[in-house]
Amino acid sequence: MYTATHTIWLRHMRKFFRNREELGGLIIQPILWVALFGIGMGRMLPGDGDYVSFMLPGILALTALGSATGGGMMFLDERLRGILREYQVAPIPRMSILLGHILATVSKSFFQIFIVLSVAFVAGARISGDIGNLAMSVVALILFAVGFASIALAVAMRSKSIMGYHGMIFLFNLPMLFASNALYPLENVPTWMRWLAMFNPATWYIEVARPAFAVHTPIMSSLIALTLLCAFVAWSIQIALSRFRAMTS
Amino acid sequence: MQPMIQARTLAKRFGEVVAVRNISVSVMPGSVYALLGPNGAGKSTTINMLTTLLKPDQGSITINGHDVERESDLVRRVIGVTFQDLVLDRDLTGREALDFAGRLYNIEASKRRARITDLVEMVGLGDAIDRMTGTYSGGMRRRLELARCLMMEPKVLFLDEPTQGLDPQHRALIWDYIRMLKTQQGMTVLLTTHGMDEAEALADVVGIIDHGKMMHEGTPSALIGQLGSDLIRLSGTFTHLHTPEWTSEQWVTSWQASETEIRIGVDIGARRITQVIEFVNQSGNTIEEVSITRPSLGDVFLQATGRALRDER
Numbered sequence: 275m276y277t278a279t280h281t282i283w284l285r286h287m288r289k290f291f292r293n294r295e296e297l298g299g300l301i302i303q304p305i306l307w308v309a310l311f312g313i314g315m316g317r318m319l320p321g322d323g324d325y326v327s328f329m330l331p332g333i334l335a336l337t338a339l340g341s342a343t344g345g346g347m348m349f350l351d352e353r354l355r356g357i358l359r360e361y362q363v364a365p366i367p368r369m370s371i372l373l374g375h376i377l378a379t380v381s382k383s384f385f386q387i388f389i390v391l392s393v394a395f396v397a398g399a400r401i402s403g404d405i406g407n408l409a410m411s412v413v414a415l416i417l418f419a420v421g422f423a424s425i426a427l428a429v430a431m432r433s434k435s436i437m438g439y440h441g442m443i444f445l446f447n448l449p450m451l452f453a454s455n456a457l458y459p460l461e462n463v464p465t466w467m468r469w470l471a472m473f474n475p476a477t478w479y480i481e482v483a484r485p486a487f488a489v490h491t492p493i494m495s496s497l498i499a500l501t502l503l504c505a506f507v508a509w510s511i512q513i514a515l516s517r518f519r520a521m522t523s
Numbered sequence: 524m525q526p527m528i529q530a531r532t533l534a535k536r537f538g539e540v541v542a543v544r545n546i547s548v549s550v551m552p553g554s555v556y557a558l559l560g561p562n563g564a565g566k567s568t569t570i571n572m573l574t575t576l577l578k579p580d581q582g583s584i585t586i587n588g589h590d591v592e593r594e595s596d597l598v599r600r601v602i603g604v605t606f607q608d609l610v611l612d613r614d615l616t617g618r619e620a621l622d623f624a625g626r627l628y629n630i631e632a633s634k635r636r637a638r639i640t641d642l643v644e645m646v647g648l649g650d651a652i653d654r655m656t657g658t659y660s661g662g663m664r665r666r667l668e669l670a671r672c673l674m675m676e677p678k679v680l681f682l683d684e685p686t687q688g689l690d691p692q693h694r695a696l697i698w699d700y701i702r703m704l705k706t707q708q709g710m711t712v713l714l715t716t717h718g719m720d721e722a723e724a725l726a727d728v729v730g731i732i733d734h735g736k737m738m739h740e741g742t743p744s745a746l747i748g749q750l751g752s753d754l755i756r757l758s759g760t761f762t763h764l765h766t767p768e769w770t771s772e773q774w775v776t777s778w779q780a781s782e783t784e785i786r787i788g789v790d791i792g793a794r795r796i797t798q799v800i801e802f803v804n805q806s807g808n809t810i811e812e813v814s815i816t817r818p819s820l821g822d823v824f825l826q827a828t829g830r831a832l833r834d835e836r
């Protein structure tokens with residue numbers, strides 16, 4: 275199990291660092307996010323807080339979502355071209371094939387996240403929480419990234435085409451961020467939207483992650499949020515795995 | 524002796540399309556079985572079911588004595604598979620592709636290196652093995668694919684159209700490898716093809732399939748023998764034709780006639796041809812061409828399905 279997962283992960287990483295185009299895009303993207311969302315949009319928000327720090331967890335979530343989309347895309351491409359079948363006929367657990375892809379996606383995502391953080395700190399973001407907040411924040415980000423990497427894979431397992439995949443992914447990518455407290459505080463939004471946000475993994479992630487970077491008015495206990503995130507990850511991996519098993523029928 | 528591959532009454536449909544209906548296949552250890560059929564016959568679908576990639580709607584499969592569905596891991600441990608559409612990763616070198624294949628099967632590093640050296644030698648890829656596979660020609664890719672599925676020393680090989688798109692030299696090369704794997708390593712091979720020459724050259728047993736059905740099965744010589752040792756073909760206009768009485772005589776092994784072509788399987792063509800021509804002429808038909816040939820698997824296919832199996836090369 276471990277060997278197979280490692281092999282699939284390694285293969286993706288080898289291809290990743292060889293692909294200049296993908297690498298370049300992934301390096302420039304986060305810089306744009308920080309500039310546009312953190313600095314640009316931050317100016318439009320009321321109050322006089324430290325916007326880059328406030329926005330940072332949201333930008334990290336956006337980055338993780340972007341990587342998840344890319345990871346699903348990579349899987350779909352392997353599926354449509356038939357590369358996946360090499361794994362499928364090998365005597366390895368189906369879970370290891372899934373985990374290999376998820377870990378590759380999350381690794382790329384953290385490669386980007388590292389760049390986002392560097393740029394953000396240059397742009398003036400600060401860590402205001404203690405070391406505990408920071409650790410929680412990292413854990414939450416990993417859970418969030420793994421969860422959405424799995425969901426993107428689950429979508430990619432059913433899609434008939436690349437267009438279809440993007441159509442599906444788009445449905446929950448940006449709307450999910452906007453229906454959470456990732457990009458703006460929820461104080462001034464209508465009640466129905468606040469309720470929607472309560473059932474949104476992006477909100478759970480922000481609840482745990484934001485205290486490390488900015489003053490945060492919690493809307494639920496961070497322990498509950500963390501538990502919900504864990505449940506979300508377990509559920510999404512389960513969905514991806516059962517869809518993967520069903521691919522043979 | 525127990526068959527290495529044993530499939531019973533397989534069936535698979537995709538929505539409205541019935542891709543495979545009631546196909547049974549049995550392959551003895553150390554022999555080569557060729558599934559021969561035209562495009563869309565259900566060859567790839569059958570291979571996918573045999574290699575755990577696709578669940579049959581009906582039927583059962585055992586490989587090396589293990590059930591494909593319930594003991595899929597044990598089955599996967601002994602099979603090597605190449606696919607019809609090549610699955611090479613363009614951003615890896617040939618060596619890396621082989622190395623990753625070896626890793627998937629938990630082969631340790633030193634053994635992988637040795638195995639790669641042997642296989643590169645066998646398929647003659649030479650220095651090209653360190654080039655990106657994206658730069659390979661079709662022939663090189665097929666050879667690398669074959670090497671890849673041999674990395675873990677499988678007992679059973681499944682090759683889906685192993686020579687598709689290859690020039691005659693490369694085809695002969697792949698045939699040599701397959702014969703070598705069979706004779707030197709005792710491998711069991713199931714391959715698909717729509718080249719009857721390929722089936723004739725390689726297979727111990729040929730299964731002819733069309734529209735998902737097994738039409739004929741047997742050794743190439745037995746299948747061809749059913750048609751007689753010679754085949755008389757007449758082309759022309761045969762609108763006033765009835766089946767002659769002598770088709771029931773022993774020297775006639777098959778009779779097939781349409782308005783433009785007549786094919787008769789006989790014992791000795793040169794001796795029977797005058798009688799045949801006389802008969803056809805008498806009934807007021809026009810003969811344009813006459814030939815006597817040894818029947819081929821293509822003729823067996825025509826006999827079974829009523830249409831020609833075009834060799835696409």
Ligand SMILES: Nc1ncnc2c1ncn2[C@@H]1O[C@H](COP(=O)(O)OP(=O)(O)OP(=O)(O)O)[C@@H](O)[C@H]1O
Nearest residue numbers: 537540541542560561562563564565566567568569
């Ligand atoms: N995934 C699928 N969904 C729908 N129909 C399919 C699918 N796979 C195969 N078919 C259909 O099943 C039939 C058999 O296809 P299959 O690929 O097994 O044929 P084949 O003998 O391998 O042909 P070829 O020589 O072209 O490779 C075809 O009619 C094909 O269109």
Ligand SMILES: [Mg+2]
Nearest residue numbers: 566567568607
């Ligand atoms: Mg096919």
